[in-house]
Amino acid sequence: MKREKIIDLFKKAELIGTEVTVMGWVRTRRGNKHVQFVALNDGSTVRNIQIVLDMTRFSDEQLKPITTGSALRVDGRLVESMGKGQTVEVQADNVLVYGTADPETYPLQKKGHTLEFLREKAHLRPRTNTFGAILRVRSALAFAIHRFFQERGFFYLNTPLITGSDCEGAGAMFQVTTLPLNELPKTEDGVVDYSKDFFGKPTALTVSGQLEGELGATALGAIYTFGPTFRAENSNTPRHLSEFWMIEPEVSFFDITDNMDLAEAFVKYCISYALENCRDDIEFLAEHYDKELIERLNFVISNDFVRLTYTEGVKILEESGHKFEFPVYWGADLQSEHERFLVEEYFKKPVILTDYPKEIKAFYMKQNEDGKTVRAMDVLFPNIGEIIGGSEREENYDKLLARIEELDIPMKDMWWYLDTRRFGTVPHSGFGLGFERLVLFVTGMTNIRDVIPFPRTPNNAEF
Amino acid sequence: MKREKIIDLFKKAELIGTEVTVMGWVRTRRGNKHVQFVALNDGSTVRNIQIVLDMTRFSDEQLKPITTGSALRVDGRLVESMGKGQTVEVQADNVLVYGTADPETYPLQKKGHTLEFLREKAHLRPRTNTFGAILRVRSALAFAIHRFFQERGFFYLNTPLITGSDCEGAGAMFQVTTLPLNELPKTEDGVVDYSKDFFGKPTALTVSGQLEGELGATALGAIYTFGPTFRAENSNTPRHLSEFWMIEPEVSFFDITDNMDLAEAFVKYCISYALENCRDDIEFLAEHYDKELIERLNFVISNDFVRLTYTEGVKILEESGHKFEFPVYWGADLQSEHERFLVEEYFKKPVILTDYPKEIKAFYMKQNEDGKTVRAMDVLFPNIGEIIGGSEREENYDKLLARIEELDIPMKDMWWYLDTRRFGTVPHSGFGLGFERLVLFVTGMTNIRDVIPFPRTPNNAEF
Numbered sequence: 001m002k003r004e005k006i007i008d009l010f011k012k013a014e015l016i017g018t019e020v021t022v023m024g025w026v027r028t029r030r031g032n033k034h035v036q037f038v039a040l041n042d043g044s045t046v047r048n049i050q051i052v053l054d055m056t057r058f059s060d061e062q063l064k065p066i067t068t069g070s071a072l073r074v075d076g077r078l079v080e081s082m083g084k085g086q087t088v089e090v091q092a093d094n095v096l097v098y099g100t101a102d103p104e105t106y107p108l109q110k111k112g113h114t115l116e117f118l119r120e121k122a123h124l125r126p127r128t129n130t131f132g133a134i135l136r137v138r139s140a141l142a143f144a145i146h147r148f149f150q151e152r153g154f155f156y157l158n159t160p161l162i163t164g165s166d167c168e169g170a171g172a173m174f175q176v177t178t179l180p181l182n183e184l185p186k187t188e189d190g191v192v193d194y195s196k197d198f199f200g201k202p203t204a205l206t207v208s209g210q211l212e213g214e215l216g217a218t219a220l221g222a223i224y225t226f227g228p229t230f231r232a233e234n235s236n237t238p239r240h241l242s243e244f245w246m247i248e249p250e251v252s253f254f255d256i257t258d259n260m261d262l263a264e265a266f267v268k269y270c271i272s273y274a275l276e277n278c279r280d281d282i283e284f285l286a287e288h289y290d291k292e293l294i295e296r297l298n299f300v301i302s303n304d305f306v307r308l309t310y311t312e313g314v315k316i317l318e319e320s321g322h323k324f325e326f327p328v329y330w331g332a333d334l335q336s337e338h339e340r341f342l343v344e345e346y347f348k349k350p351v352i353l354t355d356y357p358k359e360i361k362a363f364y365m366k367q368n369e370d371g372k373t374v375r376a377m378d379v380l381f382p383n384i385g386e387i388i389g390g391s392e393r394e395e396n397y398d399k400l401l402a403r404i405e406e407l408d409i410p411m412k413d414m415w416w417y418l419d420t421r422r423f424g425t426v427p428h429s430g431f432g433l434g435f436e437r438l439v440l441f442v443t444g445m446t447n448i449r450d451v452i453p454f455p456r457t458p459n460n461a462e463f
Numbered sequence: 464m465k466r467e468k469i470i471d472l473f474k475k476a477e478l479i480g481t482e483v484t485v486m487g488w489v490r491t492r493r494g495n496k497h498v499q500f501v502a503l504n505d506g507s508t509v510r511n512i513q514i515v516l517d518m519t520r521f522s523d524e525q526l527k528p529i530t531t532g533s534a535l536r537v538d539g540r541l542v543e544s545m546g547k548g549q550t551v552e553v554q555a556d557n558v559l560v561y562g563t564a565d566p567e568t569y570p571l572q573k574k575g576h577t578l579e580f581l582r583e584k585a586h587l588r589p590r591t592n593t594f595g596a597i598l599r600v601r602s603a604l605a606f607a608i609h610r611f612f613q614e615r616g617f618f619y620l621n622t623p624l625i626t627g628s629d630c631e632g633a634g635a636m637f638q639v640t641t642l643p644l645n646e647l648p649k650t651e652d653g654v655v656d657y658s659k660d661f662f663g664k665p666t667a668l669t670v671s672g673q674l675e676g677e678l679g680a681t682a683l684g685a686i687y688t689f690g691p692t693f694r695a696e697n698s699n700t701p702r703h704l705s706e707f708w709m710i711e712p713e714v715s716f717f718d719i720t721d722n723m724d725l726a727e728a729f730v731k732y733c734i735s736y737a738l739e740n741c742r743d744d745i746e747f748l749a750e751h752y753d754k755e756l757i758e759r760l761n762f763v764i765s766n767d768f769v770r771l772t773y774t775e776g777v778k779i780l781e782e783s784g785h786k787f788e789f790p791v792y793w794g795a796d797l798q799s800e801h802e803r804f805l806v807e808e809y810f811k812k813p814v815i816l817t818d819y820p821k822e823i824k825a826f827y828m829k830q831n832e833d834g835k836t837v838r839a840m841d842v843l844f845p846n847i848g849e850i851i852g853g854s855e856r857e858e859n860y861d862k863l864l865a866r867i868e869e870l871d872i873p874m875k876d877m878w879w880y881l882d883t884r885r886f887g888t889v890p891h892s893g894f895g896l897g898f899e900r901l902v903l904f905v906t907g908m909t910n911i912r913d914v915i916p917f918p919r920t921p922n923n924a925e926f
Contacts, residue, residue: 001716001890005616005684023716024684025887043684043715044616071887099858099888106886123879124886126682135683139618146609153468153507155602160917161624161691162637162706164924174625174639174661176668178695181655184644192644198637198695198705199924205639212917212926219589220598221468221487221506228624228690232641232661242661243625252506253464253486395562416586416926423569423587424488424534425562427464454623454675461627461662463675463879 007044009078009088020078022049022090023098025127026070029063031055038066040074043126046133046284050081050089058095068109069101069127115450122454123463130288133281134451137274138439142226144273145247145435148266149224154249157216157223159209164201165413172232173204174242205230210248210430211364211417214393217250217428218420224249226435234458238447241436243456250430256366256375256392259429260307260352263379263388267438268301274442275301282442290444296382297442305350305379310334313353316346333360334378336385343380351380363403365391377431384441390431397421470507472541472551483541485512485553486561488590489533492526494518501529503537506589509596509747513544513552521558531572532564532590578913585917586926593751596744597914600737601902605689607736608710608898611729612687617712620679620686622672627664628876635695636667637705668693673711673893674827674880677856680713680891681883687712689898697921701910704899706919713893719829719838719855722892723770723815726842726851730901731764737905738764745905753907759845760905768813768842773797776805776816783809796823797841799848806843814843826866828854840894847904853894860884 003021004012024042031037034055039048051074053063066072073096081089103109107121108128118125125131146156162176178198179185185193194201209225216223229246249262275282275297286293317328317338322345326335334353342351355368356376365374379388394400400421404414439451449455454463466484467475487505494500497518502511514537516526529535539555566572570584571591581588588594609619625639641661642648648656657664672688679686692709712725738745738760749756780791780801785808789798797816805814818831819839828837842851857863863884867877902914912918917926 001718001721003716007616023889025682043618043682069887071889098890099884099886101886123678123882124682126679127887132683135620135679136618139613139620142619142621143609143613146606150602150606153470155506155599156605157598157602157916158691158708160706160919160924160926162693162919162924165926172641174641175644176637176639177644178635178637179644181638181640181642181644181647184647198697198921199919200922201924203924215586215926216589216598216916219488219506219587220595228621230625234661243623245621253466255464258464419586421562423562423564424532424590426486426534427561453620453679456623456625456662458661459663461623461625461664461666463623463628463678 003073005044006040006042006047006049009049009090010045010047015078016080016088018078019075019093020090021073021075022051023073024049024071026066026068026072026101027129028068029066036063038072038074040072041129041132043132046129046136046280051076051095052089052091053095054091058092062095065097065100066095067101067103067106069106071098071101072096073098115447119449119455126453129284131450133278133284134439134443134445135453136281137278137285137443138451140274140277141270141439141442142435144270145224145226145266147273148269149222149249152222154222154224154251155216155220157209157213157220157225158227159206159212159216159225161206161228162199162203163206164199164203165211173207174230174232176203176205207231208246208248208432210250210432213248213250213430214364214417214420214428217252217430218424218426221253222249222251236458238449241448241452241455241457244448244452245435247433247435248430250428252426252428254392254429255427256354256377256429259390259392259431260305260354260377263377263390263431264305264350264352267379267387267433270438271297271301271442285443285445293444296444300350300381303349305352306347307352307354309355310353310357310373310376311355313338313342313351317341320346331357331359339378339380339385340382343382343385350382353378353380361391363407363409364393364400366394367399367403379431381441384437387437387441388431388433390429392427392429395421395425395427397425466536468507469503469505469510469512472512472553473508473510478541479543479551481541482538482556483553484536484538485514486536487512487534489529489531489535489564490592491531492529499526501535501537503535504592504595506595509592509599509743514539514558515552515554516558517554521555525558528560528563529558530564530566530569532569534561534564535559536561578910582912582918589916592747594913596741596747597902597906597908598916599744600741600748600906601914603737603740604733604902604905605898607733608687608689608729610736611732612685612712615685617685617687617714618679618683620672620676620683620688621690622669622675622679622688624669624691625662625666626669627662627666628674636670637693637695639666639668670694671709671711671895673713673895676711676713676893677827677880677883677891680715680893681887681889684716685712685714699921701912702900704911704915704918704920707911707915708898710896710898711893713891715889715891717855717892718890719817719840719892722853722855722894723768723817723840726840726853726894727768727813727815730842730850730896733901734760734764734905748906748908756907759907763813763844766812768815769810770815770817772818773816773820773836773839774818776801776814779809780804794820794822802841802843802848803845806845806848813845816841816843824854826870826872827856827863829857830862830866842894844904847900850900850904851894851896853892855890855892858884858888858890860888 375392
């Protein structure tokens, strides 16, 4: 079906003065008995093309089905427009209505809807300007991520979603089963007989692909994962999803400094890519939701990230005289308010904190010689605090094993991971980025449910 | 940690004659008391760099830990090589062993292992030439997919993994739950009380993102999904995985011809991208596993796909005189042997069959006026049969509803999908491609367990 995308009508100067066919959905119709104007959108851009209907050529009856949400094909001439803010418009010769949208029942009428209302209509909200913009930015960011790593010789590794390991340690897990819950097979001892389950043992949805990522990195050199991740935590906050997407690069022969360089280059690349490729969408979101958005994005890409240790960071916070809700002391897990103070008030730059106390970080992080800290790194951003967490990994078999035993992690699940340290172990590092955190930051949205098409949260698995 | 990747040693002529540092894993060591040769690989390429150790500068004791699988850092001079098949080599000045690999216990000794053996060692098999090559090709194909769609203005849409719909109809599903299986909450009627489950109702892992993809396409115009998909079918075959990755583009204002054009351009693009960017890997795989691989790939990209209807295809099969294992008649679901006959014997070109009997296709496919067939399309390839399945979608609300009722699909799960036809419905089309099928085709492998890093199959969820 030959047509021009609306984004091309604005971009391709050679189309001006020619006959074009456009297809899309009606955002609004207004006008008088002489001329009617339809704002048409096809999802290719946040911008609508104005369709001009000369009422000497169309009847009221013909235009009746052209209401907000209806779908049209329009044949006409693309001309430069006199209207304010319009660059081109289509003078319609023919209009075909593909599908109507009954004004009595179509939920997205032209008046502005709250984000809360639209969350209940997640199946239709991509048709709004706001969610169209967010989803286009999300798509561009996803591609920027692949491009960044592929350009640098990283290989995309698909780590498994269903896992038999129960010790990833990053959070509560969803169980995956094919056992009939109303007729569970039981063993002689009266407990569930998992030998009858699909995989012959209990399985769950992954909370992180990192451990398998390390298997990939110690073979292919440099890998990244980008896939769905799950947390069965009962937290109903604007920052948590039960199903979200995560990016986890892992690189052999990388120490923590290489890792920081990579993380900084990575987020700057993604944000720059979005600014260059989604300007209209970001400007729309800035105008309607967050006036400082573009300034904040430029702030991040144009500043070197400050790098300092957790110990130095805590000292600054302690000596700041600032009144925090949560107390600050060496050994405390920093809260968002602390992280944002360092970024927004003290340094006025993005910050990378390193060398955290080992007690508040994961077992696989490389132990420093002080016996107290590990080679962790957290990247802290304005507005949201931590956006990236990573570390150099403990590559020494004996030290890693001692830490696993100290923390009582069941070894039966760890043998394959330990093999990376038994056989040809190498220094290596990696980090994790929650994709929706990045999309939140770039779109200026404040609720994570608004930056994923179909959010999963406690008691919510609609659509 | 400054180093050169091995792939760059072969590519960057300016490095010849300079001091370089390389890091990687030992594939083999051989030689005599005067000189030793180490084949080092760092995962960046299937090619090993030869490290030359002049034994006037190194002791036997020093070289003892340098066995297959050990990890090294080597400083030395990059020089042009005299050796057969080598272009450059490193004359070592210093060697540091990062990690040893005890020859008594390291499972990947230099002798060739069977693919079956390596499946048991899936955590280490990426360190072999074969799986390194497969995983690099897989990564390149994934990027080609994103590039193809992004270049054409498609938006990447992340459809949900956990779903509350049980009518996707494409296969058996895995249940997702946080209920404690050994102490299940029950209602007064004695059945499982799903109101206590995480989402307040039964949920499962998705078998297809298409229905949500249609929500995206009827808002953003053109979308594609690329994510994990699940089938809880107890089929232990070389062609089935319980967890696999699927690509599902969906496009508004596309009829079945547009859809065929897209599918043909898409697979040709991906295969061409792999041939251009993974030549060494594909040549390695061709040499060791499938001598006709490159010829077969070129066959696909250099031929126009033949397009004909199912009815015409069945007629050709019936009249062929060929003896098939499964009978052929109008209404039968075609088997791989039939598809391959059309492609390999009859047309000697890839084939797209269209307009299948509605009884053997899904409810959402557009009904033809004959009342018997639907606007389905299957793309058939040499060696593997069907690689892509798709259709124009039924956009008429009444016809779609009638088909849903005919097939007894529970409407409670379908209201949101039907809304796409109630409000601003448009002609649209899409298709699905199992990613591992494509990787199988491009790598010449024959078992699908060998083209995904950590396969999930009945009774197997290791690593």
